[in-house]
Amino acid sequence: MAVAQGGGVDLIGDVHGCASLLERLLERLDYHRGRDGVWRHAHRRALFLGDLIDRGPEIRETVELVREMVAAGSAEALLGNHEISALRAFLHPGGARVPRVHKATLEQYSGHEAQWRDTLGWMLERPLCVEGERFRAVHACWDPSLVQPFLASHPDGRIDHMMLERASDPQSFFHQLFDRLTRGPQLRLPGARTITSHDGIERHSFRTSFWIPGPERYGDVVFQPDPLPDDLERRPLDESAKRRLVSYGDDQPPLFVGHYWCRGVPALIAANLACLDYSAVNGGALVAYRFDGERRLDADRLVWIDAARG
Ligand SMILES: [Mn+2]
Known part of the structure; x- marks a missing residue:
């Protein structure tokens, strides 16, 4: 893929239908809208880290803007x-109800059903992850035990109908691949414990980080808005829990992810890891990182538009 080779790359976090914010971010990054209406940079490309759709007010506009950039070779x-x-x-419904999270997307494509079907076909051609010469990018988590076999057989990172069909079996490789790479690692709570999250849902597992070296306690790896109860925070991780954790060593190439609903002033997680999702659709910020091949990332290369400040 073109963005994986040479030249500067601007990585952009979860847009979730915030097309106006995206236009302002592209302007700040010195992209210009051409006479054909397509956004381009003279010598850089953009790489969107996933979650263009759902939740926000301008989902069709977002998808069309990005599709045109991809078609023109100025983004992936x-x-x-x-x-x-x-x-x-939508491609393999299998009798299951359409998740509520797609409500905004379906409403905004109502009356444009052919465009929505066409968009699904376009999404099916997008890569799940990118291993460039100097960086890696994935929506949520780079788990080598899943990424390596997938990229070995699919070097372009693209998925297909067969993989989506097989993913309906929770034990399948493709279910685990999609779940881990686009939702991130989770750990089951010990025993029969549950926690109730801020949205009132009872959960048996929690989201974990994958960049903490040598975690010892549950509290060392929790990475979500809802904290664990105190006794669980302090509880030592047993060997089986440790085996289920994913780690991303500081000797690995720079990695860019979105997904985690970070808040506050955008910052790096580590010298080789940046999360660019700062909750743009919830009044946070739409964030980009201007990458030029550096081995150690530089927080001064983060660029963002604050959604709340307008
Ligand atoms: Mn996400």
């Missing part, structure tokens, strides 16, 4: 968990 877009979910729900 990875699949996020929202695109994977939409592909599974």
Whole structure:
């Protein structure tokens, strides 16, 4: 893929239908809208980290803007968990109800059904992850035990109908691949414990980080808005829990992810890891990182538009 080779790459976090914010971010990054209406940079390309659709007010506009950039060779877009979910729900429904999270997308494509079907076909051609010469990018988590076999057989990172169909079996490789790469690692709570999240849902597992070296306690790896109860925070991770954790060593190439609903002032997670999702659709910021091949990332290369400040 073109963005994986040479030249500067601007990585952009979850847009979720915020097309106006995206236009302002592209302007700040010195992209210009050509006479044909397509956004381009003179010598750089954009790489979207997934979750273009759902939640926001301008989903069709977002998808069209990005599609035109991709068609013109000025961008590529990875699949996020929202695109994977939409592909599974609409291409292989299997009797399951369409998840509520696609409500905004379906409403905004109402009366434009042919365009929505066409968009699903376009999404199916997007890569799940990118391993460039100098960086890696995936929506949520780079798990080598899943990424390596997938890229070995699919070097372009693209998925297909067969993989989506097989993913309906939770034990299948493709279910695990999509789940881990686009939703990130999770750990089951010990025993029969549950926690109730801020949206009132009872959960048996929690989202974990994958960049903490040598975690010892549950609290070392929790990475979600809802904290664990105190006794669980302090509880040592047993060997089987440790085996289920994913780690991304500081000797690995720079990795870019979105997905995690970060808040506050955009910052790097590590010298080789940046999360660019800062909750743009919830009044946070739409964030980009201007990458030029550096081995260690530089927080001064983060560029963002604050959604709340307008
Ligand atoms: Mn996501």
